[in-house]
Amino acid sequence: MSSDAVGVEERYAVFPFYLCLDVSASMAGDPIDSVNRQMPLLRASVGEDPAVAEVIRFAVVTFSDVARTVLPLSDLSLVEAIPEVRPEGRTSYGAAFEHLRHTIESDYQAGRAAGDRWYRPAVVFISDGRPTDDEARWHAAHAALVDPGWKRRPNILAFGFGQADPAVLSAVVEGKANRAFIADEGAVPATVVPELMKGLISSIVSSSASVYSGEAQLSPPEVPGMTPIAVDQLD
């Protein structure tokens, strides 16, 4: 194919979503069970609709003492099941951010080599606790992830419940409006997590529709029982 011709290999640009999930020991029980119960719905809602699946790539990263990729960045129409996650360890934000930075860069390079074009990736960060690692470490890892000099820096949406600290979540989203959400006082994880996952699904589906307009937009989910953290809560 000549270099500037439009051919069958020129595909729509894709919108990568990284679900970054806290699986520290405090997530054991209802929160993790809810996540595992909702994953098949997410896979079906995105993967079984070809118009959504063809422009969305989805990955699941978990973190506790360490971070790992549970589902590599994938076209969900070609994924049979999203693996279940299990609780373990403490809450290292630093491990999560370092892993995301490395994974996003390597996924991008692999995708580019295969002819994919990317919109700016989105990270959906879900935590029920405060970071247990050294503050300097996670701040440095976060700074590297959102470094303005790094072209693949993701847009981050953060959701907190349980012991999550609004000020910390606000810092995770760099204080941007409508990007960090905290569960309402007294909300129980068994209610919040399913709503959060449903909100995430509709957010992904509406974001996929925006891809076709040529200007992808990250649609923040509307989650009953969660409130956006006001920007001025940052410090």
Next chain:
Amino acid sequence: MELSRSELRVGALLAEGGEGKVFELPDRPGTLLKQYPRPVDADGLRRLVAWAGPGGPLAPGMAARVRSATAWPQAVVLDGPDRAAGLLMARAPRRFSLRHRDGVARLATLSYLTADPVRRAAAYGLMLPGQGDPARIGLVYALARVLEALESADPPVGHGDLSAKNVLWSTRRGPEVFLLDCDNGERFGPDGAPLGAPGRRRAMTPNWDDPTVPAGQNPGLEADRYSLALIFLRIVGAGHFPVQKRQKAGEAVDIELDLPAAVLRSPVMAPDAPVWALLGRSLSAADPEGRPPASTWAAALHDVLAGLGATSVIEAVHAAQGSSAPSLPAQPVAGPAAPDVTVRPHPIRPRAQVWTSSHAGGRSPAALAAPRPSGRAVPTATGSGYAPAGTPGLPPPGSPVVHPPLPAQAKVALRQAFAAWKSLHAWAGAALSTPGRRGAGVRRAAVCAVVDFVVACVGLLLFAMIVSPFLGI
């Protein structure tokens, strides 16, 4: 026809979107209620209902096409004397849905056809016609005939939003299309000006819209002509062909369309065939007024299908549309090349995607083309799905990989082998039952026979070596 909202017994909600909600009507099977988020001007809707009704401007043969292939507004549901709360429309027949491997049927939108059929087969277990297949050309022929009907009346109607979700398709009885959201249509006067209420906003879908319609403006008749050509390109070429961004930037577009060599050898689809200049003129952003009408497309695709020997496809399209009424006298298909769009057909090349299992150990492309094993998923730490290398779906080096136990692997392998065997026979059967491809079908059937023979020999050998000693044979 008009009725009040209170006269209707409303059933289950079927769909919801920005245009409104769609409900079942238990007392009226085959008919749906579309309810708008806010009441709209009833007069425009009344005129649209009357346009396709008895006594309307449509000739009987053309009306049959509209009735059989669209969810045209049948009645206005009033909220007040001049306010419409919604409308009644025909429900898409069940054949315009596709049952995925999970057993759930979903509307057969064009999105299924605008990608590599192998990828769709791997994802949903659906056997779709290959790129350049006469069935795909037949679908566009069916659409061209419906648009021809819309353009044939005085006043003509433009749909304005011929997007992936608004054009359903089926090949179960032969190629057929079914248009949704027809209340988005507009009647046009002889000067091309819309006859509806001024200030009305009509929907257009990004990526399927006419790049020459400025933001905030409504589509004209030429927009449907552009969409028809874009649908031809994407459906017949089985790809995305994202041309609009370049066109909106005022750039010329050079399109390379991969088609099977056997199709390109036919004079009607050869690189110098008139259909390619027709496609270029229809996609032109420099000369939207010069886009040929749908009747020219109907005539051109009729000739293409006849030239490919697919007369049964033509007959099936006519039969499904309830009328074999001849198309209108069309402009000549041949014409000058578009100033800004070049289409160059090219013998098909293997797609760049290399199919790989996302956990260690790969499956062959042939196995992936077969339906994915249904039922239980194979649990692995990195996900048990498959991702083409074209998407960054491979686990990063060092990722934990857990293999399923051997019996599970054997079961999965057996299921995959059976699925591959089944799809091989379906592949042969599809060609055998398609006129014009029977030669290929016979060759494929021969391959099947060889495979079956080998499988039988292996089975007999296993029986002789393993089972027969236990039986004392």
